[in-house]
Every structure is written in structure tokens, then in C-alpha cells.
Amino acid sequence: MCSGGFAKCLGISLLPLAIVCVLCNILLFFPDGKIIESEHITKQVWYFGGILGSGVLMIFPALVFLGLKNNDCCGCCGNESCGRRFAMLSSILFAAVGVLGAGYSVIVSAVAINQGPLCFYDSGSNGTIWGYPFSEGNYLSDKTLWDKCKEPKNIVHWNLALFAVLLAMGLIQIALCAVQVVNGLLGALCGDCCGCCGGDDGAM
Secondary structure: OOHHHHHHHHHHHHHHHHHHHHHHHHHOOOHHHOOOOHHHOOHHHHHOHHHHHHHHHHHHHHHHHHHHHHHOHHHHOOOHHHOHHHHHHHHHHHHHHHHHHHHHHHHHHHHHHHHOOOEEEEOOOOOEEEEOOOOOOHHHOOHHHHHHEEEOOOHHHHHHHHHHHHHHHHHHHHHHHHHHHHHHHHHHHHOOOOOHHHOOHHHO
């Protein structure tokens, strides 16, 4: 497969992942599908890791990867102005942007999972308050602690599931962008499509 065609496959894969991340981040604003006051939403939700990091910032490299197909194979052969190699090099920069965006989302998600959600719980001496009842991910290995959170209902399940999806999607996005860095280097150094300039259709 030509490097431009391979980049298009990566772009096609990144788009649905970005959409899923945006949707997950939006759902985090509505614990258990309910509307609650903004000050009662876990602070990491407001960092927009899924919307900005794995969402908006991922759209740019995805579109660039899709556009590389236009420079693929024989359509550019012999045309010095087409800049096929430069296009492959520039895709590396956009892949780096994608890695940064997805990396931001991964970090935010990991911190949110480790900290646990903001909820209404019985703190003991201070009575029932809004706060973060868990520390250092202790609730991940002990589900009996989840009952500490009284409101919003099912907030632990909700936050853990959605942030886990954001974490997984972000790691996949980082991997795909890293693959494009290698693909871009190969396309820039070796040419976008080896052997097709001679008009051999079988080399596509």
C-alpha cells in the first residue's frame, strides 16, 4: 500500500475515535444522565480532555492524513510542484499535534480515574459534604467504598466508565499518530509510492 493510502486509513480510523471522545466528555457533564449544578461536576471534566485533546486537536491530523491520498501514486509523478514528499513531512508535524492532544486527554483521564469523582458523601466529623472521598485510586480495588457517594446516583460507575473509555481511545490515537510519524518519514525518504511512476498499475 502506498504511504498516502495508508495515511488515509489512519485518518479514517482517527475520526470516529475523536467523535467518541467528544461524546464521552459531554456525557461526563450529565452524571447518570441527569443535569446537576456545575459546581458539583468533577473538576477534570472541565479540562475538556475529550473535547479539546482527543477531539478538536485530533480532527486536524485526521483531515491532513485523509488529504495525503490526493498526492498518492502516479497522479504526482513527474510533477515537481506537487510537493508529495513535503506533504508527507508536514503530516509528521500534524501527527505530533495529535500525539500532544491525545496525550493531554490520557493524562486528564488517568488523574480523574486515580482521584475518583466529586460527590455528596458522609465525611464523618464534617457531616455530609460535597468532595472527593477517595484518594490515590483506593476505590479501584475496593468496590465497597463506592457506597460512600450518595449523590449523584451511580457517579462512580459513570465517571470510571467514561474516563476509562477516554483513556483507552487516547492511547489508541497516540499509537495511530506514532505510526503516521514512521509512515511519513518513509514516504518522505523513499517516495510516496515506489515503482508507480513507470505506469505499472500493479505497483499501486
